[in-house]
Amino acid sequence: xxxxxxxxTLSGTDTYAVLxxxxxxxxxxxxxxxxxxxxxVQECLKKDSLGMAEMILSYLMPxxxxxxxxxxxxxxxxxxxxxxxxxxxVGNDYVLELFRGPTSAFKDVALSMLPxxxxxxxxxxxxxxxxxxxxxxxxxxGKAALNGFMDVEGTSIIVFYPAEGVSPMQQRQMATQEGKxxxxxxxxxxxxxxxxxxxxxxxxxxxxLEGTGVSLSSxxxxxxxxxxxxxxxxxxxxxxxxxxxxxxFGDKVxxxxxxxNFGDILAGYYAKMMGLPVGRLVCASNANKVLTDFLETxxxxxxxxxxxxxxxxMDILVSxxxxxxxxxxxxxxxxxKGWMEQLNREGFYQVDEATLKAIQENFSxxxxxxxxxxxxxxxxxxEEKYLLDPHTAVAWHVMEQVKAQAExxxxxxxxxxxxxxxPAPVLKALGxxxxxxxxxxxxxxxxxxGVPVPGNLSSLRQKPILHKDRIAREEIIPYILSKVxx
Ligand SMILES: *Cc1c(COP(=O)(O)O)cnc(C)c1O
Numbered sequence: 001x002x003x004x005x006x007x008x009t010l011s012g013t014d015t016y017a018v019l020x021x022x023x024x025x026x027x028x029x030x031x032x033x034x035x036x037x038x039x040x041v042q043e044c045l046k047k048d049s050l051g052m053a054e055m056i057l058s059y060l061m062p063x064x065x066x067x068x069x070x071x072x073x074x075x076x077x078x079x080x081x082x083x084x085x086x087x088x089x090v091g092n093d094y095v096l097e098l099f100r101g102p103t104s105a106f107k108d109v110a111l112s113m114l115p116x117x118x119x120x121x122x123x124x125x126x127x128x129x130x131x132x133x134x135x136x137x138x139x140x141x142g143k144a145a146l147n148g149f150m151d152v153e154g155t156s157i158i159v160f161y162p163a164e165g166v167s168p169m170q171q172r173q174m175a176t177q178e179g180k181x182x183x184x185x186x187x188x189x190x191x192x193x194x195x196x197x198x199x200x201x202x203x204x205x206x207x208x209l210e211g212t213g214v215s216l217s218s219x220x221x222x223x224x225x226x227x228x229x230x231x232x233x234x235x236x237x238x239x240x241x242x243x244x245x246x247x248x249f250g251d252k253v254x255x256x257x258x259x260x261n262f263g264d265i266l267a268g269y270y271a272k273m274m275g276l277p278v279g280r281l282v283c284a285s286n287a288n289k290v291l292t293d294f295l296e297t298x299x300x301x302x303x304x305x306x307x308x309x310x311x312x313x314m315d316i317l318v319s320x321x322x323x324x325x326x327x328x329x330x331x332x333x334x335x336x337k338g339w340m341e342q343l344n345r346e347g348f349y350q351v352d353e354a355t356l357k358a359i360q361e362n363f364s365x366x367x368x369x370x371x372x373x374x375x376x377x378x379x380x381x382x383e384e385k386y387l388l389d390p391h392t393a394v395a396w397h398v399m400e401q402v403k404a405q406a407e408x409x410x411x412x413x414x415x416x417x418x419x420x421x422x423p424a425p426v427l428k429a430l431g432x433x434x435x436x437x438x439x440x441x442x443x444x445x446x447x448x449x450g451v452p453v454p455g456n457l458s459s460l461r462q463k464p465i466l467h468k469d470r471i472a473r474e475e476i477i478p479y480i481l482s483k484v485x486x
Pocket of ligand 1: 105106128139140141148184221258260262264265302313314391416417
C-alpha cells in the first residue's frame with residue numbers, strides 16, 4: 001500500500017493507483033518511500049534499455065506481476081531505433097531523442113507501457129466491466145494514447161484537444177485514428193480548459209458510475225503508470241555517456257527538459273531519488289513561463305496572458321505534476337491541499353521558504369520566447385546539421401542560458417518531438433516559406449534537410465478523417481456521459 005495521495009493519507013496499492021488515475025480526494029498518487037528504498041543503480045545501468053525499464057518499473061510498482069513480459073509487450077518492435085531513446089551528440093552537448101516511437105512523440109515511451117499496466121492491473125484486481133480512459137491533450141498525448149489503447153480489451157478511450165491549439169499534423173494524427181473503442185473530440189478552449197474539464201468529470205462522475213460496470217481512469221501524467229515509464233530514459237542517457245567515456249559512474253549529468261505539465265522533468269527527479277547521479281534538472285518553458293517564475297520566486301500565478309506558441313505542447317498554465325514535487329519538497333499534505341485549493345479558487349499560491357529552497361536544490365529554470373525558439377532551430381541546423389523541433393529548441397536555448405552553471409557537467413537536452421510534427425514553424429526557422437498544407441511542408445523540409453520523414457506521419461495523408469466532433473468546454477461532462485452510455 002505504498003501509494004498515497006498528495007492531499008491526504010488516502011492510500012492504495014500500485015495497481016489501484018494505476019486504475020484510479022487521480023486519487024479520489026483530487027490529489028495525485030505518489031510513492032512516499034521513494035528514495036528510502038535502495039535501488040541497484042549500477043546494475044541497472046549495465047542493462048539494455050528494456051532491461052532498465054523492467055528494473056525501474058519493478059522498483060516503482062512492485063505489485064505488478066511479471067513486469068518483464070509487460071515491458072517486452074509494450075516496446076518490442078514498436079520503436080524505430082534499437083535503443084528506446086537514442087542519445088545523439090550535437091556539438092559538445094547531447095540530445096536524447098525521445099520521439100522514436102509509433103507516433104513520433106516522447107509520450108510513446110509511457111503510453112506504449114500504460115495499456116499493459118492497465119490491463120495487468122485489471123486482471124490482478126479481478127475487475128470486470130469497462131475502464132474508460134479520459135484524456136486531455138495539448139497535442140501529443142492524444143495520439144500516443146489513442147494508439148496505445150486502440151482495441152485494448154476492457155478499455156475505451158476519449159480524447160479532448162483544444163480546437164485551435166494543436167498543430168495541423170497533430171490534428172490529422174488524431175482525426176484519422178482507427179479502432180472500435182476510440183473517441184476524439186475538439187474543445188473550444190485551450191489545453192487548461194480540456195484538463196480542467198477532465199478533472200471535473202472525474203469528480204462529478206466517479207460516484208455516479210458506481211455499479212454501472214464502468215470506471216474512469218486517465219492517460220495523462222497525473223496517472224502514476226504514465227509517469228513511471230519515463231524514469232527509464234534518464235538512466236539510458238547516463239549509461240550511454242558512461243559507454244562513451246564522457247563520464248565515470250558517480251559524475252553528475254544535467255538534464256534540460258522542455259516542460260508543460262511537469263511530468264517529464266519530474267521523472268528525472270524520481271531517477272535522482274532512486275540514486276542516479278543527476279546534477280541540475282533544468283525546466284525549460286516557452287513564452288508561457290509560469291514555471292520559470294515559480295521556480296525562481298515560489299509564487300505560482302496563472303493569472304496572466306496565455307500565449308499560443310510554436311511549441312503548443314508546452315502552452316500550459318496549470319502544470320499538474322508540480323503537485324507531486326510540492327509534496328516531496330514540503331512533506332505536508334495540508335500545505336499541498338491548501339495551495340491547490342487556493343490555485344483553483346484564486347489563481348495563485350506562494351510556497352514557504354523551506355519548500356522553495358528544497359525545490360531549488362534540484363531544479364533550475366529558464367524560458368525562451370518565439371524569436372529565440374526560431375533562432376535556435378536555425379542556428380543548430382546551420383552549425384551542426386541537426387534539426388530541432390520547436391519544443392526541443394526551447395530547451396536548447398535554455399541549455400545555452402544555463403551553460404555557465406553546468407561547471408563542465410555534460411548537458412543533455414531532452415528532445416520531445418519529431419520536427420515533422422511542426423513542419424511549418426521549422427521551415428520558417430530555416431528561412432523558408434511553407435506550402436499549402438502540412439504534408440507539402442514536410443516534403444519540402446525533407447528535400448532541404450535530407451532528414452527522413454517518419455513513416456507514421458507521411459502515411460496519414462492517405463487516411464480518411466474519422467473524427468469531427470467539436471464541443472464547448474461546458475459540454476465535456478455531458479459528452480462523456482453520452483459516450484459512456486453508447
Ligand atoms: C507533452 C510534451 C511536452 C511537455 O511534457 P510534460 O511532461 O507535460 O512537461 C513537451 N514537448 C512535447 C512535444 C510534448 O508532447
